[in-house]
Amino acid sequence: MNMKSKQNNPLVTVYIPCRNYGRFLDHALQSLRTQLYENWELFIVDEGSEDNTQVIARYFKDRVTQNVEIILNPAPVGLQKVANHILGLAGGRYIMRLDADDWLDESALLLMTAKLESDPKLGLVYGNYYYTNEQGEVLGFERRQKLGIEDNSNHLPPHGACTMVRTNVLKAANGYSEEITAQDGWELWFKLLQRTKAASLEAPVFFYRQHGNSLSRDTERLLEARAKILSKIRSRSSGSYSPTCLAVIPAKESYPAFEGVPFRQIDGASLLQIAAQTAQQATTVTEVAITSESDRVLQFANLLVSDGKLKPLITAQRPQGLSGNNIRPQEILLHATEAYFTKHGHHPDIVLFLSLHAPFRMAKHIEKAIDVLLLQGCDSVVSVHEEREPIFAHGSEGLKLLNPGRFEGLSYEREKLYHFNGSIIATWTEAIMHCSLFKERIGYIEMGWQESIQIKSETDIYNCLN
Template sequence: MVRVSIVIPCFNAGRTLSQTLASLQAQSHLDWEAIVVDDGSTDCTRLVAAGFAQEDERIRVLGNSGNGPSDARNFGATCARGDIIAYCDADDLWLPHKVARLIEVFDSQPQIAGCFGQVVFFDGQRDGTVSKIHRETLDIPTLMGENPVCTMSNLALRRAVVQSSEGLDNHMVHNEDLEFLVRLVGQGHVILGLREVLVKYRTNPTGLSANVRAMAQSRRRVLATAAKYGHRSGPFCEAVHLRYLARRALRVDGPPLQALSLGLRGVCTSPAGWFSAPQRGVLVLGATLIAPLMPRALRHALFSR
């Protein structure tokens, strides 16, 4: 049986999909399958995927009904044959040792339901900053403030856990991964953080800029799920979340006024929450204050790396 099934939802990903699939073919451990779910693309995505599948029998290409990435991921997971299900977006890259590391971790720690590592942000050419993991395992209070997993490309779960869950919420486009994680942790599943980089996460400044309002709306669903497990948000938690968004805006080279707005809102919402990690609070606030005064190239050099 295949050990690791990699679910890749795709929508008009023809420009980046070949790099993603090539990063899987470069894995040091060969016992994997990739399930490429084309979610109604109108570009060359299907042709790119089919070309790889023709040359590599580990890659399968499936069609979906165009209901969005959550539905595509859920559908792909139902078709998985591996006892570990991992997710990868069609524009991200896996480091060559990731499959081997996943197998090692799941085999040595039978008590865990899933794991994730650190990600390095990159703009398609250059690597940037690396995400942080501050706790060994995920908990709901942490997830209510920030998402150390960062991206679905960084999450792997036992197939039995995925099958027993309701999967990702098909009605959510933003924060669906966060809501899924809150549900899993709330149900008692242990998700382990590995302090090592396993994924290159491609930055998308226009996505963050265009979707901050939508992200705020979907966050309400995340908080509602957390409340079902006895956890409620407050000013402290909201300030931590705003600090997280401000840091993400800087990392992905988003509009500097957006980062500034997030920073000021966070400090005003709860100074104690914003500076709950003192060094991070000072650095992020300082960066949001000076970013609007800098040329874009300098901002990118300082904050995206």
């Protein structure tokens, strides 16, 4: 292929957003320069940098033969707006973001373009990658679960960077949602999942630098963005029928050494009021039920309604057989759905188990659980937080470390462990009527550590108030 055709008809558009990452940018640029596949164009987007980003970008532009454009934004506009702007400028059949602090393996563009060219039905392709430290030394290899073979859950999207996408497919999906404040692969994945095929490569295609300013370390921001993404997709894909959803709050009055649990207050509101109020604020919940073996608890719930602190709800007294310490959530949910049937003449489509003990759970978490249940075809969804500490299991010769990457500060996909935080279980009423609460396809939503706090003792109350 001659140089003119390479410059005027690039097959791949690469863009690099950079905000004060001049110290890393040259490494990223040089990895493009040494690609085995050469038919690419590049956009370097300076997001209001105050370092030497512009100097490095111009130096690179002056020394390569490919099309290289430098875009200067006086102030940062964010990844989503950058991505949409480049989408409008892209001349390539395929488009890919490379972060300024990462760099490509020399075969990256060759492997990904070859895969996309081999199948017109493929809309995106991604590969494995290496973790490195700030100095660029390799720390480990992230071997993703093979798409369609080891992973059929649709809950493990590719990394937001270094995923190559068919440009016209992304344009047909209206690009990126600019109100999303973080881009970690989720929006791209869920936007395109119903529109096109995806493929993963066994080969590593880039080097993922870990350092103190990495966006991926901002867990709370990413979880917030993912919730917005799921909500938007659910809104776009919803038809004329909206599933009915019953949120069930089991409220045991007392536990050993912890009396009057539903009446305990956090910031001036009882645990019972907080749980029911949050459920009623969730747009996907159509009815709330409080179930208890205690008359006092149910009277308190009705008083909250009559005082205007809660909207009308179902109160259902559980029989003695459902009031012990070892009652399964499935039995409580079944009892509540019958109370719903008595009121409405039909069962709800979806039923939620919401812990009374989770005062920092928010309506967005409940909505996200329903979104995952609907969008990913799950049998049930649970709320979890990722286990950040090393975990051991007993093996044939003693303890075996399940997530050794944690001792290196890394979170390998194949080592990730999730702890059920006890806050939310979402499932289909039909599932709990005819089979186990937890069937084969279990989805999950991640909640932060603060949001996952459970109030189950006097000490927990003291810690929350102090």
